[in-house]
Amino acid sequence: MSRPVIHVINPNSNTVVTAGLKEALAPLVFADGPQIRCSTLAEGPIGIESQADVESVVLPLRRIVAADTDAAAFVIACYSDPGLWACREATRRPVFGIAECGVATALTRGDRFGVIAIRTKSIRRHLLEMSVAETASGEGTLARMIAVGTALRDEDGAEVVVMGCAGMARHRRPLEEALGVPVIDPTQAAVAMAMGAVRFG
Amino acid sequence: MSRPVIHVINPNSNTVVTAGLKEALAPLVFADGPQIRCSTLAEGPIGIESQADVESVVLPLRRIVAADTDAAAFVIACYSDPGLWACREATRRPVFGIAECGVATALTRGDRFGVIAIRTKSIRRHLLEMSVAETASGEGTLARMIAVGTALRDEDGAEVVVMGCAGMARHRRPLEEALGVPVIDPTQAAVAMAMGAVRFG
């Protein structure tokens, strides 16, 4: 019998981010467990940094979800959760958004959480002034994340920290060690929940 | 290398419930994945149905968590989440409560959720008038759950239903089929999240 598939879609067209997702999710790949397939949205922008970027991927994501009759569950791997409800309308199989899953998972680890966001227009505090691409590769990213995470922990009382971007997973462990509180990678959180949905569904 | 352990503790002393947990969680047991160890709290009451029942298991649970240096994560398998913070204080490893995890998981599947509760003094609506033991074994349980779930769905607009007890897992699938909306077993939800914490931690 074939192993069921969890389809993780990177809605931006940056294949470096997709490769990072694949690597970050490897610990949930078991010999007799679900497959985790990571794909790149070819039509997507190189990074999702504006409302227009978000909107531009909604219908392409929906088409992919509707067309992929193979997958048992979907994860949309962008912290804006683009197209979540449009995709859910297109299938009865579960569709997870990583922002929702990251926050939900944080709430099972403590009472207050903080989110480390990257550059956006709508969130003015505790953000990293860098692009999605820089986040995945940049040298100074971890140091800045530790600074922001420390402020969330000490000034705002965060007991858990969520990394507010799909491309930060490789910083999760050193950030958690530096902060001493749980740090959640939202794509990892979403895939763990998708695993439950697929296996128990 | 030995496989890490997720320790699922049934805080009541009903071994039928523990056996049901083990069976319900089998789909998350993989050859090269974490072990899922289900144990019964010998000191626990036969069912946790009053505040005194809840309180009576808090310190025993904490002792077990503190003593089990083997486990990589803990799940307290009672929908009252007894002793959650006392156990967390006793270890730096993650401790999950199934009520928190059930609700968090429901929120990743829809905007409104309902909980099917069993007999309690504090919740007067949408409850099943039966004991924990009856829930696990009783004949009429599923029919009553379908009736309550239908009311949650149609009158209160629930898009997801959480089963508010650790002992209902075998009714999950038929209930989901009858209702046509996702039905969450909270212990399954918690163990999926524990799996993520263990593998990514």
Place this chain on the structure above:
Amino acid sequence: MSRPVIHVINPNSNTVVTAGLKEALAPLVFADGPQIRCSTLAEGPIGIESQADVESVVLPLRRIVAADTDAAAFVIACYSDPGLWACREATRRPVFGIAECGVATALTRGDRFGVIAIRTKSIRRHLLEMSVAETASGEGTLARMIAVGTALRDEDGAEVVVMGCAGMARHRRPLEEALGVPVIDPTQAAVAMAMGAVRFG
């Protein structure tokens, strides 16, 4: 000097709805006041009744807003407020969504309000089982609106009622007379607010 323009965009392609908007908004057309220009989104679906319908008009709306350098303000005349933030990102001129304006206006008339919604998947109570097109033209619409409005007023304590659709304006006055509480047409509410923004901006 030319009169400034308030551009009211009907995001569905039903020109009967657009004609109804024009008629409904006529009372705010003054000889020396702003022009109210009503347009139809040719690419839009005949009615916006699903999440896919909503998403399909977002980028077309944004293109229209970005291209129309003439208008002093925009009103998106669909109760789902499709593309509100995408349009706002494309211009510094004000963009009003009729759902936001309808609710905001209701809150200036009373403490509790209710919304009469048409058929949707996400709202299960107090809705009219009819399409957008039927709403604008159907014979039995008013009677059904009175029944739903009466329930909002008497069972839920609504002191104000909002008509949750752009195409219901001609029923506003008889509905208000039947209910005896203020009834808000959201497009009228939005254009009154746009008038303020244009004249005082």
Place this chain on the structure above:
Amino acid sequence: MSRPVIHVINPNSNTVVTAGLKEALAPLVFADGPQIRCSTLAEGPIGIESQADVESVVLPLRRIVAADTDAAAFVIACYSDPGLWACREATRRPVFGIAECGVATALTRGDRFGVIAIRTKSIRRHLLEMSVAETASGEGTLARMIAVGTALRDEDGAEVVVMGCAGMARHRRPLEEALGVPVIDPTQAAVAMAMGAVRFG
């Protein structure tokens, strides 16, 4: 046919404030539109700066509203919304409070708003230490408003700023230019909404 009247009542007895209201509202006076009549409450205090001041105008306002059978709508032009419910009880015609209308209008322009308040006992942050009279005439007012508005925008993330007083309208445009976000004068906002109520009612 006579033009309907929007009666804007200044509940303090400072006629300079009333004259400022008249000037601020002129852009909504159209040849064939509603009249905007601004009146001064002779019994009112020179400024409404305490709870006793607020209470002292409630019944006089109610008497004016009940007696003025001419007006099609009323606006109470004080940011404390004194007597709003007492006046509404005295008439079936709409009565608008400028605080409610200012906030409601702000919410149609952005997700977060801030209010620039003048001296009060109950609000300790972001306020201008000046009397109502100084606000209308004082030289340094604008500079102080810009400082407070900048803090609201940059520290608290306000996307819209409401001027929390009836007498600040002439500072609206320069403040908006200095801040780069929409600035709402609450009386202008209320009269725009009253215009809608009168014309569509």
Place this chain on the structure above:
Amino acid sequence: MSRPVIHVINPNSNTVVTAGLKEALAPLVFADGPQIRCSTLAEGPIGIESQADVESVVLPLRRIVAADTDAAAFVIACYSDPGLWACREATRRPVFGIAECGVATALTRGDRFGVIAIRTKSIRRHLLEMSVAETASGEGTLARMIAVGTALRDEDGAEVVVMGCAGMARHRRPLEEALGVPVIDPTQAAVAMAMGAVRFG
């Protein structure tokens, strides 16, 4: 040394209500404790049943509070809490509103509470269709209170019931016996809190 005075003001002019207050509060009169002085607002309406009634007593109440330099604390014995902030502004001694105290006290007895309201325009459910005067004296009052209280307890899950009027105290005990949950008389609750403020202040 003279005993400190708690001044309980009945803001309506119905001396039967004042006499009822005096009787209801007698259990807190101790030989060496504070005096409880109950007075009637001569200017007040016979019952406070409209917003105009509420407003009409605000300044008279404030004058009484400002003039009574004798009292150590004040209780305003009307469930609308008329003039609470105006009175507080007039003195540094504590002023208690019975609605606030009734609700605060209810929350120390259970997690959910309900209020039995008398006839008002703004509350449409669970109310008694009778005047304030009827409430104090009418024959059928208790039976109707039991019916409403039963609905609050069984349908809305109230664990505590607050009597939403100053004149119902003599029904407190039989109502509590009939319902089997704590029933709070708000004036009694307020005077107990005033006693604490006076003795510990």
Place this chain on the structure above:
Amino acid sequence: MSRPVIHVINPNSNTVVTAGLKEALAPLVFADGPQIRCSTLAEGPIGIESQADVESVVLPLRRIVAADTDAAAFVIACYSDPGLWACREATRRPVFGIAECGVATALTRGDRFGVIAIRTKSIRRHLLEMSVAETASGEGTLARMIAVGTALRDEDGAEVVVMGCAGMARHRRPLEEALGVPVIDPTQAAVAMAMGAVRFG
């Protein structure tokens, strides 16, 4: 006839704290009023400073409440409100928690309140870095409370301050004088409410 008893239980085993409670509550002891009996939980820890400390006293408290058929009401004199619901389940007589009563009382004195907490793991701001024992006896306590209370008042806008510990009562009056806003001792607040419940019950 014997005077009814309010039983105030200090859940820690520090008899200095119990003696302080007795002294702090003396102003509510009247010749013909209820007795206030203060007892020490012999099994309790010397101070309740961790979740384990909280849990360790729950069942002992419940046993005391169940066994004391004499008392008319109970007050649990620890700001964690340990065992509140377990005790309530064991008796039909009222059981008050001082945290609930302190907050409820604060809300009858102003709209915003702050709490001065002692050292805990979960509250990171506005806390005193000292043990329960130090709080009761330490020299520098008052000065530190004034500093924290001033910050609550001036930075957070607190109109009332609650002392978040059972052992601080002797600092109440000087703290209130220093701050100029009401300061609530939670045990005093709870006993005043218990007095009402006992006398009117």
